[in-house]
Amino acid sequence: MSGLKVAITGLGMAVPERRVTNFDLAQTVDTSDEWITERTGIKERRVAGEGETTASLAIEAGQAAIKDAGIDPADIGLCIVATCTSEQPIPPTSAFVQEGLGLRCGAFDVDAACSGFVYALVAGASMVASGAIGPVLVIGAETLTRVVDPLDRSTVILFGDGAGAVVLTPSEEAGLLAWDLGCDGSLTGLLGVPAGGSRLPSSPETLANGDNWLKMDGREVFRRAVRVIVDSARLTLDRAGLTADDIALFVPHQANVRIIDSAAGKLGLPPERTFVNIDRYGNTSAASVPIALAEAAEAGRLRPGDHVLLSGFGAGMSWASAIVRWDR
Ligand code: ACO
Secondary structure, X not given: OOXXXXXXXXXXXXXXXXXXXXXXXXXXXXXXXXXXXXXXXXXXXXXXXXXXXXXXXXXXXXXXXXXXXXXXXHXXXXXXXXXXXXXXXXXXXXXXXXXXXXXXXXXXXXXXXXXXHHHHHHHHHHHHHOOOOOOEEEEEEEEHHHOOOOOOHHHHOOEOEEEEEEEEEEOOOOOEEEEEEEEOHHHHHHEEOOOOOXXXXXXXXXXXXXXXXXXXXXXXXXXXXXXXXXXXXXXXXXXXXXXXXXXXXXXXXXXXXXHHHHHHHHHOOOHHHEOOOHHHHOEOHHHHHHHHHHHXXXXXXXXXXXXXXXXXXXXXXXXXXXXXXXXX
């Protein structure tokens, strides 16, 4: 791969005000802070309150990224929103975001679950690099807590809400060096919301059966997650002509600290070169990688010339890796 001449020139994030701790959850389901901390690394998550939605969080993160890039919203040439918890079934969340940000450009959604942001980043970067379009705003935004059964201890502990955004602009140098986008559609049954689509429209029966809530075979997702993260990252390193030693920071999807530690260990990436913030936000699906990127930049952990490995995996089963050369 020769890479794409594009740079991330703006970063932003937004999370709801409301914090729900493990102790709070232990009041409503049979769990404990000790179990959740030990099995997942999560201590608390943010939960959208009244008036907070996937689009409202996306708009706040998008505003911050556009401000950080120092450009006018009117200059944005395309808006892509990665989400699997859309504002409503129709129209796409990106339409609400386009209006909320006062953009005058095309807008579409990408749904690749927790891999969505990396998929959208590659799509947006390809369009910028083609020269056909001006700066592209790529947002990952989710309100997973709206599709999780509050009484299911195996899922309610995992998810949180939030949004992260980047602005991609043309660059003299290749900034997106290599990527890998994958999916194994034979595994759709591992993780998903069964009802509410064309296969099983919502009805009083689906609601009564709990089919509108997220269902997950956590153990199997866990087992496969480590493998796909490692295989996809190795392939992407090969395509970029790099090794793990060249990676300054690994920014993985934040699903479970044990998945992150295991994958990072197999890749030979030590904790000091792996970004983890799952303790404060839980799994925010497509929002987790851009939120982590925004926090890493804020903490001064990204320097010009750094190679940053991004990695996502999730329902589908989908996965995605990308290596970015930082240029700010
Ligand atoms: N509190 C206490 N006990 C619990 C809880 C809880 N919150 N949840 C499950 N348990 C119990 C189970 O009932 C089970 O009890 P049993 O042995 O008596 O049957 C025991 O704990 C062990 O359960 P496991 O499911 O084996 O626990 P595990 O260590 O695998 O952790 C977890 C479960 C955290 C869900 C883990 O499997 C995981 O993180 N999986 C990956 C999830 C993921 O990454 N999803 C990503 C994609 S999300 C997307 O795409 C939208």
